[in-house]
Amino acid sequence: xxxxxxxxxxxxxxxxxxxxxxxxxxxxxxxxxxxxxxxxxxxxxxxxxxxxxxxxxxxxxxxxxxxxxxxxxxxxxxxxxxxxxxxxxxxxxxxxxxxxxxxxxxxxxxxxxxxxxxxxxxxxxxxxxxxxxxxxxxxxxxxxxxxxxxxxxxxxxxxxxxxxxxxxxxxxxxxxxxxxxxxxxxxxxxxxxxxxxxxxxxxxxxxxxxxxxxxxxxxxxxxxxxxxxxxxxxxxxxxxxxxxxxxxxxxxxxxxxxxxxxxxxxxxxxxxxxxxxxxxxxxxxxxxxxxxxxxxxxxxxxxxxxxxxxxxxxxxxxxxxxxxxxxxxxxxxxxxxxxxxxxxxxxxxxxxxxxxxxxxxxxxxxxxxxxxxxxxxxxxxxxxxxxxxxxxxxxxxxxxxxxxxxxxxxxxxxxxxxxxxxxxxxxxxxxxxxxxxxxxxxxxxxxxxxxxxxxxxxxxxxxxxxxxxxxxxxxxxxxxxxxxxxxxxxxxxxxxxxxxxxxxxxxxxxxxxxxxxxxxxxxxxxxx
Amino acid sequence: xxxxxxxxxxxxxxxxxxxxxxxxxxxxxxxxxxxxxxxxxxxxxxxxxxxxxxxxxxxxxxxxxxxxxxxxxxxxxxxxxxxxxxxxxxxxxxxxxxxxxxxxxxxxxxxxxxxxxxxxxxxxxxxxxxxxxxxxxxxxxxxxxxxxxxxxxxxxxxxxxxxxxxxxxxxxxxxxxxxxxxxxxxxxxxxxxxxxxxxxxxxxxxxxxxxxxxxxxxxxxxxxxxxxxxxxxxxxxxxxxxxxxxxxxxxxxxxxxxxxxxxxxxxxxxxxxxxxxxxxxxxxxxxxxxxxxxxxxxxxxxxxxxxxxxxxxxxxxxxxxxxxxxxxxxxxxxxxxxx
Numbered sequence: 048x049x050x051x052x053x054x055x056x057x058x059x060x061x062x063x064x065x066x067x068x069x070x071x072x073x074x075x076x077x078x079x080x081x082x083x084x085x086x087x088x089x090x091x092x093x094x095x096x097x098x099x100x101x102x103x104x105x106x107x108x109x110x111x112x113x114x115x116x117x118x119x120x121x122x123x124x125x126x127x128x129x130x131x132x133x134x135x136x137x138x139x140x141x142x143x144x145x146x147x148x149x150x151x152x153x154x155x156x157x158x159x160x161x162x163x164x165x166x167x168x169x170x171x172x173x174x175x176x177x178x179x180x181x182x183x184x185x186x187x188x189x190x191x192x193x194x195x196x197x198x199x200x201x202x203x204x205x206x207x208x209x210x211x212x213x214x215x216x217x218x219x220x221x222x223x224x225x226x227x228x229x230x231x232x233x234x235x236x237x238x239x240x241x242x243x244x245x246x247x248x249x250x251x252x253x254x255x256x257x258x259x260x261x262x263x264x265x266x267x268x269x270x271x272x273x274x275x276x277x278x279x280x281x282x283x284x285x286x287x288x289x290x291x292x293x294x295x296x297x298x299x300x301x302x303x304x305x306x307x308x309x310x311x312x313x314x315x316x317x318x319x320x321x322x323x324x325x326x327x328x329x330x331x332x333x334x335x336x337x338x339x340x341x342x343x344x345x346x347x348x349x350x351x352x353x354x355x356x357x358x359x360x361x362x363x364x365x366x367x368x369x370x371x372x373x374x375x376x377x378x379x380x381x382x383x384x385x386x387x388x389x390x391x392x393x394x395x396x397x398x399x400x401x402x403x404x405x406x407x408x409x410x411x412x413x414x415x416x417x418x419x420x421x422x423x424x425x426x427x428x429x430x431x432x433x434x435x436x437x438x439x440x441x442x443x444x445x446x447x448x449x450x451x452x453x454x455x456x457x458x459x460x461x462x463x464x465x466x467x468x469x470x471x472x473x474x475x476x477x478x479x480x481x482x483x484x485x486x487x488x489x490x491x492x493x494x495x496x497x498x499x500x501x502x503x504x505x506x507x508x509x510x511x512x513x514x515x516x517x518x519x520x521x522x523x524x525x526x527x528x529x530x531x532x533x534x535x536x537x538x539x540x541x542x543x544x545x546x547x548x549x550x551x552x553x554x555x556x557x558x559x560x561x562x563x564x565x566x567x568x569x570x571x572x573x574x575x
Numbered sequence: 576x577x578x579x580x581x582x583x584x585x586x587x588x589x590x591x592x593x594x595x596x597x598x599x600x601x602x603x604x605x606x607x608x609x610x611x612x613x614x615x616x617x618x619x620x621x622x623x624x625x626x627x628x629x630x631x632x633x634x635x636x637x638x639x640x641x642x643x644x645x646x647x648x649x650x651x652x653x654x655x656x657x658x659x660x661x662x663x664x665x666x667x668x669x670x671x672x673x674x675x676x677x678x679x680x681x682x683x684x685x686x687x688x689x690x691x692x693x694x695x696x697x698x699x700x701x702x703x704x705x706x707x708x709x710x711x712x713x714x715x716x717x718x719x720x721x722x723x724x725x726x727x728x729x730x731x732x733x734x735x736x737x738x739x740x741x742x743x744x745x746x747x748x749x750x751x752x753x754x755x756x757x758x759x760x761x762x763x764x765x766x767x768x769x770x771x772x773x774x775x776x777x778x779x780x781x782x783x784x785x786x787x788x789x790x791x792x793x794x795x796x797x798x799x800x801x802x803x804x805x806x807x808x809x810x811x812x813x814x815x816x817x818x819x820x821x822x823x824x825x826x827x828x829x830x831x832x833x834x835x836x837x838x839x840x841x842x843x844x845x846x847x848x849x850x851x852x853x854x855x856x857x858x859x860x861x862x863x864x865x866x867x868x869x870x871x872x873x874x875x876x877x878x879x880x881x882x883x884x885x886x887x888x889x890x891x892x893x894x895x896x897x898x899x900x901x902x903x904x905x906x907x908x909x910x911x912x913x914x
Binding site for chain 1: 785791802
């Protein structure tokens with residue numbers, strides 16, 4: 048199959064006819080009594096990446112559902128190539144080339160990449176799948192994407208799974224791809240790979256509608272942006288080149304977002320007993336000693352697999368490692384399970400709420416007291432009054448937006464689910480708090496709220512560890528950053544004197560051995 | 576992983592659409608659907624009573640409750656395991672073999688009746704513990720593990736009885752099957768006591784919360800500091816104990832232990848909790864629902880006999896009614912988003 052000029056079919060540059068691919072005209076969506084969309088008119092130009100921003104509940108997902116054909120608008124029109132859409136039906140929209148790629152990549156692990164690519168539409172010979180033709184076609188289609196058609200989909204990395212979903216939509220004739228928070232759970236490097244991929248497809252005339260909570264991502268990848276607030280389109284198709292992160296936040300919130308910056312120098316006197324982690328070995332970790340004082344917020348930075356994440360998990364008993372912890376007058380082994388860690392005053396916030404942070408089918412109340420059942424019971428019997436007071440205290444303290452604590456957690460927005468999760472930790476009265484990606488997947492507004500809560504806790508004497516890949520956020524919310532490379536803490540510096548670039552440079556360039564010392568010397572910090 | 580591109584569970588929007596329905600109606604609908612099994616039950620009692628007024632007589636209703644006792648306890652035993660997201664196919668066989676071993680201890684070793692009954696309970700509890708250990712420590716899949724256990728226990732019962740029925744049980748052993756208090760049989764008291772204890776345990780104790788949490792999301796429960804394996808072992812062990820109690824009551828009531836004692840109860844013991852709203856995926860269900868499911872199945876069973884449905888059709892019609900009940904429950908779960 049000769050390729051003209053040797054350019055893979057997916058990445059041949061084409062000239063696109065200017066004009067909107069998608070246009071919505073005065074779209075109104077009414078649910079019994081409530082108006083979710085109040086007359087939204089915007090247009091997405093062919094061959095562009097268009098960002099769609101808005102807080103949870105602003106109407107984003109309703110708009111996306113209408114565009115993807117999952118719901119019909121109450122009033123108004125959707126136009127594709129200038130022609131009004133008549134049937135609101137997922138299959139019909141896909142027929143027009145509109146595909147929604149959700150947060151959860153839908154890939155069948157047991158099948159190969161090619162089989163996934165043509166899922167349900169495999170070339171056939173009678174009742175049999177024509178494998179040779181399928182692989183020939185797939186090889187041709189996938190050229191230049193870095194995906195092996197014969198590889199099992201089960202072994203694909205997170206970013207390749209997302210690519211595969213996009214490719215499947217394109218292979219089915221997709222022209223407008225709606226990406227709903229596609230970077231969730233992707234590493235920085237993966238994100239970059241995904242964005243490069245999108246840019247190359249864009250050059251080929253593919254149009255993207257890109258939904259994200261992260262301003263930086265919108266600024267990096269999008270050509271233009273539309274913002275929804277309370278069902279109203281406040282900004283429609285504004286060029287991104289003239290915007291910055293602060294402007295985006297202001298557009299989303301309708302007011303200036305006051306970024307939280309931790310006041311430094313408020314650290315308690317050094318004579319207070321510190322948490323001391325000693326001789327941690329196992330799972331690639333080599334930590335001789337780390338100290339964290341009560342009242343201090345320490346950021347663990349590092350590339351995936353560098354040990355930052357792993358150390359956070361290990362201290363809570365989620366990874367089998369050896370080592371000891373000294374706190375005050377006590378010395379004990381690294382906890383072997385979360386129950387033991389909690390007894391020692393250590394609490395941990397999971398980076399994946401839905402997987403192991405909350406129980407969605409249970410009430411807010413049950414989730415909040417889940418880790419402190421023994422303190423609200425006597426001899427195994429729950430004391431309702433005690434339980435109620437604990438639940439109400441945190442329900443109010445963290446301002447959880449729900450009708451009552453009896454509501455199921457499933458009905459809450461991501462930010463409020465995160466607050467429920469935090470409440471569960473705080474109800475245990477922790478002395479050491481380990482927060483793994485505490486602001487992942489939540490609104491910009493709630494993010495700052497979370498930072499303020501954590502700051503308040505630290506002021507009350509809790510030692511806090513934050514593991515996050517969002518370095519901008521880390522630098523303004525922690526006192527000290529510990530950088531991990533190859534399972535070792537290689538640098539320890541005050542956050543005030545660090546920049547994001549410095550951390551990134553060292554994280555990428557530092558190799559164990561001779562270069563390790565370089566960072567420490569340059570940083571002028573004592574070895575951890 | 577599902578190959579479908581599933582609709583985003585856009586919670587904020589669905590929340591809005593719900594909030595707009597008048598609160599009181601939503602509440603009534605939810606509560607009504609939640610106890611749909613009880614509406615069914617009342618409806619069937621009325622229908623059977625019209626078809627044969629004897630159905631509504633005190634003596635027949637007492638009979639229904641007596642008949643419901645063994646099924647009820649086996650349903651509780653099954654629910655304990657379903658709540659943590661597992662299943663135990665060996666509960667009925669456990670009831671059979673444990674009571675047989677107790678009875679044989681009385682007949683062949685000359686033990687007093689209460690010791691025999693206690694031996695039965697101890698054996699049943701031990702079998703539950705073994706199930707729990709296999710599922711947690713050895714990570715065996717409970718469906719297959721308990722299937723194997725069930726076949727072993729059934730075979731074991733056949734072997735120790737040599738195919739014969741154990742009869743001539745002492746009066747002290749069978750007393751509870753016939754005893755009455757003020758004209759009311761004692762058996763249903765055991766049933767209600769069992770459900771009351773289960774209700775208190777689930778609603779008011781740390782163990783109950785831990786069972787729900789383990790079934791609701793085992794990974795979260797573990798990270799939240801609940802020893803999930805331990806909770807599952809407790810669930811299986813308690814389940815074994817309750818199955819043993821059911822076995823003893825069945826033997827005492829029938830005054831005999833057959834070589835396939837209990838077998839017929841298994842599927843009904845699974846159906847009753849599910850009809851009553853217990854989720855096979857764990858984490859969902861309550862005592863009132865289970866009781867409703869048990870009574871519903873028993874009413875169908877007794878009612879069809881009382882209105883003289885020819886016996887060839889009883890099983891089929893019973894099956895159809897159960898089928899409808901489960902379908903209604905599925906609609907309920909969809910309608911209220913599984914609250």
